[in-house]
Amino acid sequence: MVETTFILLLVGIFAGSLGALLGIGGGMIIIPILSVMLGLPMRYAIGASVIAVIATSSGATIAYLKDDLLNLRVAMFLEIATTIGAITGAILTGVMDGKWLEVLFGIFLIYSTYNMIQKLRGKVKVDATGVQDDPLARKLKLQGSYYDQLDMQEHSYQVTHVPGGFAMMYGAGLASGLLGIGSGVFKVIAMDTIMKMPLKPSSATSNLMMGVTAAASATVYFFNGSIQPHIAGPLAIGILIGAAIGTRLMQKIRPRLLRMIFVPILFIMGVQMILKGFGVMH
Numbered sequence: 001m002v003e004t005t006f007i008l009l010l011v012g013i014f015a016g017s018l019g020a021l022l023g024i025g026g027g028m029i030i031i032p033i034l035s036v037m038l039g040l041p042m043r044y045a046i047g048a049s050v051i052a053v054i055a056t057s058s059g060a061t062i063a064y065l066k067d068d069l070l071n072l073r074v075a076m077f078l079e080i081a082t083t084i085g086a087i088t089g090a091i092l093t094g095v096m097d098g099k100w101l102e103v104l105f106g107i108f109l110i111y112s113t114y115n116m117i118q119k120l121r122g123k124v125k126v127d128a129t130g131v132q133d134d135p136l137a138r139k140l141k142l143q144g145s146y147y148d149q150l151d152m153q154e155h156s157y158q159v160t161h162v163p164g165g166f167a168m169m170y171g172a173g174l175a176s177g178l179l180g181i182g183s184g185v186f187k188v189i190a191m192d193t194i195m196k197m198p199l200k201p202s203s204a205t206s207n208l209m210m211g212v213t214a215a216a217s218a219t220v221y222f223f224n225g226s227i228q229p230h231i232a233g234p235l236a237i238g239i240l241i242g243a244a245i246g247t248r249l250m251q252k253i254r255p256r257l258l259r260m261i262f263v264p265i266l267f268i269m270g271v272q273m274i275l276k277g278f279g280v281m282h
Contacts, residue, residue: 005234007038012238013245015052020060020246021253022262023206024184030235040231047226048235050218053184055236057211059243060204067251070204071144074159074191079209081169082176082183086213089177103277105175105186109270112189116263120256131196136162146201149251157198165195176213184210185269188262199255 015029030052034045064070133143137159145156172186184206191202221227250258 004038005230008231008234009238012052012055012235012240013242014238015235016056016059016239016242016244017246017249018242018261019052019056019184019239020063020207020243021203021249022184022258022265023188023203023210024265034231043226044228044231047221047228048232050214050221051227051232051236052239053214054211054218055239056243057207057209057214059240060207060247061211063244063247064204064207064250067147067204067247069146069201069250070208071142071197071201072208073140074142074144074195074197075205075208077140077142077162078165078169078187078190079212081166082173082187082209082213085170085173085175086177087173088170089174092174092178099277099279101175101178101277102273105171106270106273106275106277109185109266109273112193113263113266113270115193116259116266120259120263131158131160133158134160134162144197144201146198146204148200150254155198157201158196160196161194165190168194173213183213185266199258200250203250203258 011030011033018024018029030049031042031045034040034048035042040048061070137143140162142159142162143157144159145154147154168186168190172183172190175186176183187206187209188199188202191197191205192199197205218227
């Protein structure tokens, strides 16, 4: 029991660090470890994952707010799309087969991996300079700025393609509600790739949004008995420690290295979703 608690604490620290750094919540790390390596039933692994996302979001958001990295206006606006998508997905669960959606999102993640590789190779513009606000971004005042501790400078940025980002967020919410997956990766893609926000504010803003989405579904998992305190407790403590580490690393790491970490995660998730959609993986 003590050994399992210690392992859960370490898993939490690892997942919390990576989740806070990349804005992905840590669920995709926690579920395979708990279900495959520790042999826990899938429902308990998913329940613990929901708590993990909330813990990562809470720990990271406090630090990112203090560092002025996240964009609250963007988060609140895009959260509308995610919430509507999640409700739609939940309604469609009993009616619609989600397999085609898994394949579609898997292909999209593979394409996003290719896009990020192109950015790493310098084939696609990665900085926010020269990006112009679109009319909706101007109206909603979505532009922002953040202080980068690496070059000790304040960076202002504009936001574009807001309708496209909103549509992507709706799709992310739909996938969350229909397939029961975390949508942190899609949130980062919507802001970084579609809306042309810098990667650091995109990851920081994603952390805040994930917690809001996960908190809504946590009550369902709690009342159906999927959240086990002896599993979720040590995991949450580890995640809070990890989130504190991840947020400090964010300020010391270059966006290029951040993309290099992101690329294999995107690719693995994309392949997993396609295989699940075709029934190869469960």
